[in-house]
Amino acid sequence: MTDRFAEQLLTWYDQHGRHDLPWHHDRTAYRVWVSEIMLQQTQVATVIPYYETFMARFPDVETLARAPVDDVLSHWSGLGYYARARHLHKAARQVVEQFGGRFPEDPETLETLAGIGRSTAAAIVAQAYGRRAAILDGNVKRVLARYHAVPGWPGQTRVLNRLWTLAETHTPEQRVRDYTQAIMDLGALICTRSAPRCDACPVRSGCEARARGATGRFPEPRPKKAKPEKSTWMVILEDRDGRILLERRPPTGIWGGLWSLPELDPAYTAEELPHACLSELGLACSEATLIGAFRHTLSHYHLHIQPARLTVLAQPPIAEPARFRWLYRDEALTLGLPAPIRGLLTEPEQAALL
Incomplete structure (x- = not known):
């Protein structure tokens, strides 16, 4: 040598x-x-x-x-x-x-x-x-x-x-x-x-x-570039049996292939969420109860998450079983979940700490 x-x-x-x-x-x-x-x-x-x-x-x-x-x-x-x-x-x-x-x-x-x-x-x-x-x-x-x-x-x-x-x-x-x-x-x-x-x-x-x-x-840092800011509603939809609706994310992109909560356009107001759930998910829901909003930082942007809890009053059969599942919380926690979603399903008020 x-x-x-x-x-x-x-x-x-x-x-x-x-x-x-x-x-x-x-x-x-x-x-x-x-x-x-x-x-x-x-x-x-x-x-x-x-x-x-x-x-x-x-x-x-x-x-x-x-x-x-x-x-x-x-x-x-x-x-x-x-x-x-x-x-x-x-x-x-x-x-x-x-x-x-x-x-x-x-x-x-x-x-x-x-x-x-x-x-x-x-x-x-x-x-x-x-x-x-x-x-x-x-x-x-x-x-x-x-x-x-x-x-x-x-x-x-x-x-x-x-x-x-x-x-x-x-x-x-x-x-x-x-x-x-x-x-x-x-x-x-x-x-x-x-x-x-x-x-x-x-x-x-x-x-x-x-x-x-x-x-x-040395080494010189990557040239700084401000991360974009994005926002979303994440809805915790719970039926009368206590099951929660989860949605599998697309195979690529943020949390690809993991199970997550359904998301809705941030342009909706809190009062409009029941209508959004009906028109986009086909679910009749109660009024929304908001949970503390928080920011989750990803590799390419900051995601501002506003969670909301709604009770599902009437639900048709799932049209896309490969994409959606109704699961009890303990069942959901056995799946691959992003850290903030896992937090929302276990300690909703603590999710902002993740």
């Missing part, structure tokens, strides 16, 4: 790195893959309990592939970025149907699976099979951008290509499994987004950003 960066990093990892994460045990491609997907845009401490519950329910790729997507989404509920769960389910089916239940061992083939990009494919190859492959997740981008003082936002093609070149350069031939975990740990534990712990950094002597006293300038 001739790369000084890798040498220093591995020496540090042996003493200070994370060696006992749940996906380090029985390190199969399946277990590594699930952890990598969950860790996209989510911190390790948040992921661990979800991962352990998910593994208990879906211990192997065949079980995941056979499971209903609603079951998968239910076990993902609260983790956010739900497209990851849908891709996970789709990729599991691909592995079973196209590869006989065995994950491919080369990055290029792994990248043909749903939801797996270049860095995730490399992480699976390195972590599960111990083969040399360079990773470049968010933590690694930050470490390399600072170490080499790479100017620009990593989302720009020019900057990203430069970081990939550096990632390839530093990835060693030996101990690649430890190296990939080490550089992720360095970004998560030491070279953090704010207030990096430079005095504890094993590669500080070669860090160009530290030498310039400019760690805060």
Whole structure:
């Protein structure tokens, strides 16, 4: 091993790195893959309990592939970025149907699976099979951008290509499994987004950003763009048996494929909600009782939610059973629900805290 960066990093990892994460045990491609997907845009401490519950329910790729997507989404509920769960389910089916239940061992083939990009494919190859492959997740981008003082936002093609070149350069031939975990740990534990712990950094002597006293300038942030503001009514429609109407969301877009409360145009007034429910949902309802409004921030916009509770006085049979369901609350809570909807069904007045 001739790369000084890798040498220093591995020496540090042996003493200070994370060696006992749940996906380090029985390190199969399946277990590594699930952890990598969950860790996209989510911190390790948040992921661990979800991962352990998910593994208990879906211990192997065949079980995941056979499971209903609603079951998968239910076990993902609260983790956010739900497209990851849908891709996970789709990729599991691909592995079973196209590869006989065995994950491919080369990055290029792994990248043909749903939801797996270049860095995730490399992480699976390195972590599960111990083969040399360079990773470049968010933590690694930050470490390399600072170490080499790479100017620009990593989302720009020019900057990203430069970081990939550096990632390839530093990835060693030996101990690649430890190296990939080490550089992720360095970004998560030491070279953090704010207030990096430079005095504890094993590669500080070669860090160009530290030498310039400019760690805060690298990597450059994404150009700021104000998030749009959107509003909606969310109606809790309860029939005389105590069941609540849920609607499955479209497969793409906000909360894709999850079950949610029906939404109505925010242009309606509270007094007009019974008429809206009749004209749009075919349900005769009582007057609306409003619940405290709150704002839920999504990746691309802020959503202002005004919940309202209405009692259904008369209801025809459901015309679209694949889209709508009448369920008791305990039944509804077993489905894949967005966090604010789960809050509205359990503690309506606390939903604003989610």
